Amino acid sequence: MHTNRLIHEKSPYLLQHARNPVDWYPWGPEAFQKARDEDKPIFLSAGYSTCHWCHVMERESFENEAIAAQINRDFVAVKLDREERPDIDRIYMLFVQATTGSGGWPMSVWMTPDLKPFYGGTYFPPDNRYGRPGFGYVLQQLAQAWKEQRDKLISSSISILGELESHSQVQSAGTDIDRGAFDSSYHYFRRTFDTHHGGFGQAPKFPRPSVLDFLFRYSVTAKEEEAREMALTTLREMAKGGMHDQLGGGFHRYSVDERWFVPHFEKMLYDQAQLASSYLEAYQITRDEAFAEVARGIFEYVLRDMTHPEGGFLSAEDADSVIDPANPHEKGEGAFYVWSMDELKQLLGADRALAFAQKYGCRENGNVDNDPHAEFTGKNILYLKDAYPAPEFEKERQVLLAERSKRIRPHLDDKVLASWNGLMISAFAKGAQVLHEPRYLDAATKALAFIQGQLVVDGKLMRRWREGEAAIAGFLDDYAALAQACVDVYEATFDQAHLAFGKTLALSMLELFEDKQNGGFYSTAGDSDELVLRLKEDYDGAEPAGNSVAAGALLRLAEYCELEPLKEAAGDTLAAFASRINQQGVTIPRMLCAVLESQAPKSEVKFSGEAEPLIQEFRKHFRPFTTVHWDRTGEASAMVCEDFVCQPPVTTASDLVKLIG
The missing domain is CATH 1.50.10.10 (Glycosyltransferase)
Structure with missing residues (x-):
């Protein structure tokens, strides 16, 4: 088993990568110093622990010994939990969006030792597919460019950062907000x-x-x-x-x-x-x-x-969960949530299963058409064909929920x-x-x-x-x-x-x-x-x-x-x-x-005394711009004030409704 520096982190996402053959560093001065000392660019990979395509890229590339060796030889590899450090993620995501026209996670960015980005993208497959260049090829080209065209990379990076900084400036221009x-x-x-x-x-x-x-x-x-x-x-x-x-x-x-x-x-x-x-x-x-x-x-x-x-x-x-408990390493998206018709019949009985299936859109061969990755073959995603809720199937829902709770839950x-x-x-x-x-x-x-x-x-x-x-x-x-x-x-x-x-x-x-x-x-x-x-x-x-x-x-x-x-x-x-x-x-x-x-005009409701029934009535209504106060002394009442004009106090819910309804 490999172990890298991420083993000492608390982030679930970083810990997921702690046993990759990639020599990962967490974001921080140790990684930056190594990049400076060895004159290597930094490869930043950002994601989060419940990210489906992050898992895919890990399996395909970061657990691949040959690709890991490429990364370790030519780059300083840094892993970032974008949920813990949204400040860093936002900056480099802006760069990726500006240079590629889109963004998402996993985010892959290459930068200088002083943290200036010069190339970025999102998910890279291990080899050329999906119309995307293979990750190994990208690593090779960028390592070569760093050695042979470094000045050009740095100049381009500085220029793009300057544009991002100018576009991200937000300040008052003396403009009023137009209705x-x-x-x-x-x-x-x-x-x-x-x-x-x-x-x-x-x-x-x-x-x-x-x-x-x-x-x-x-x-x-x-x-x-x-x-x-x-x-x-x-x-x-x-x-x-x-x-x-x-x-x-x-x-x-x-x-x-x-x-x-x-x-x-x-x-x-x-x-x-x-x-x-x-x-x-x-x-x-x-x-x-x-x-x-x-x-x-x-x-x-x-x-x-x-x-x-x-x-x-x-x-x-x-999103991913174990498909078959006998093979806990094989996971699929949504496996925890989907059902076959055979499962429904076994759990609910044939007649109730058919009635439930009709209400929740289930079919004998599965209800997901045009499934590009064949993840839902023979399976059904529950949805209501008409209005929510369906109280007549509450018993069946509880049976299925109890059965589902026995499955291996998705990662938390x-x-x-x-x-x-x-x-x-x-x-x-x-x-x-x-x-x-x-x-x-x-x-x-x-x-x-x-x-x-x-x-x-x-x-x-x-x-x-x-x-x-x-x-x-x-x-x-x-x-x-x-x-x-x-x-x-x-x-x-x-x-x-x-x-x-x-x-x-x-x-x-x-x-x-x-x-x-x-x-x-x-x-x-x-x-x-x-x-x-x-x-x-x-x-x-x-x-x-x-x-x-x-x-x-x-x-x-x-x-x-x-x-x-x-x-x-x-x-x-x-x-x-x-x-x-x-x-x-x-x-x-x-x-x-x-x-x-x-x-909005100033709006207040002032409650007094034992006013719980009046407060409960007020809370039934959508009043997004109204502040509420409660002085627990005195007679139970509510006073409604709109635009600095107060109405006489009321003591009944029906009278309060007349004022606020």
Whole structure:
């Protein structure tokens, strides 16, 4: 067995590669010094532990003795967990996207010993196939180019980095945010909306909950019902699809087809968190119990399978899993989740199996047509042919779920990440309010206490915790997501201690990341000497951008804490992104939500006395721009204040509905 330096790391992804014949180094000064001493370029390979194509490239190339020898001879090999170090990953992913036109993981980048990239790509097969050059050939050509054309490589790298730096500058240009930016963003989503299956654009389809957040809020401010209906249709269709785990709850990463049927089977915590919030808002808007059921399914999945005993939430489950227990080294994508008709008949009985198969789209020979890798031959992905849920098959679902639990589970990435936990804490806090479920509030408060106890070290927030070790100074998105979570937990508990922690995080965020001159926030603190660029994140993709979350969190905290610096920082951030909002608002829909919040008339509900029934009634309604307060003294009542005008207090739920409904 080979053993390299990654054996001493905590990252599950790095540990997966700790016994490769490649002489891997973790990102850090030891690798950089070796590159300088030996005058070799650095080969950076970035990915994450639940990444399917990362596993493929490892099996094909990094476990290949001949290819490993090539890497070890000509390069210094560095492995990076992009979830632990998104700061590094973003910089080199920008380079890959700029030079190749696309990106993804595994990410492969070659750079100088002083960390300037000169060539990059994503997955490389071991030999020429799929229209891609073979990895061995690429290694050979780059080693030769480093020896013979080094000046040209370095000159090109410097030029590209300069362009990236200029394009990544975000600063106030004295431009006001145009109201038309919201309308144009809405019309873009309207043009790209799939009226048959929901979602936006063509396959593959990603959930991108930030878009749904914007559409729900735009529908309120613009009185545009179609915006709301696009989001609701998308959520309904996703709930029916194979991307939604019909047995265990929660959602897979994305759908490879346009109808949410065939998923990429990994499950990420940040998807669960954001989608749970979207389904809760859909439930508030419609009172359709189907949306509540999806949210409950997400929460139950996270509590069951992605929660650390001490309270933190774990990161992800792999797409690949063991096909046959007798051969545990043979894995296939989605093997844990799919079923043959013979299995259904054996477990459910012939008659109920046929009825179940008709409802869930199963066929005798499997229901995945045009399967390019033949991974699902004879197997069925469960999806609903008509509306979700299907309560008449609850017994069968439980039988299959119990049987599935006996299978070998996919790999679990059990690290705890601050930003993803912030998103999930927010979702549980909202779930406790909207669904009136104390267990969800317990999960939110326990996780927040875990973060405070384990990831705050000497007053500073760390990004990652695993096996008792907190490490890596927190980034903007860690501080922003947790500050936001503190507000959500406060609104669920009315405990001022949560606001105090949120205020502490927000003030630290301003100190560490704010661009005082130009507005907005850098993703990283200014004390790092190992980053060739310092970026301001400005795209709400699978995860919302740190600047978008920060702006929203600061606005809400400023309302509760009455701290002018927080409000000013939020305003400066929105001003810094004004041009981007006006020209490309569709790229930052979560920030559009923050702008709508900043422009909304001041709205408050003030509860007094034993007001729990009134509070419960209020929480049934979608009021995204309203702050809530509770003075537990006096008579039970609620006072609604809009735009600095307060109505007389009301004492009944029906009267409250008349004011807020």
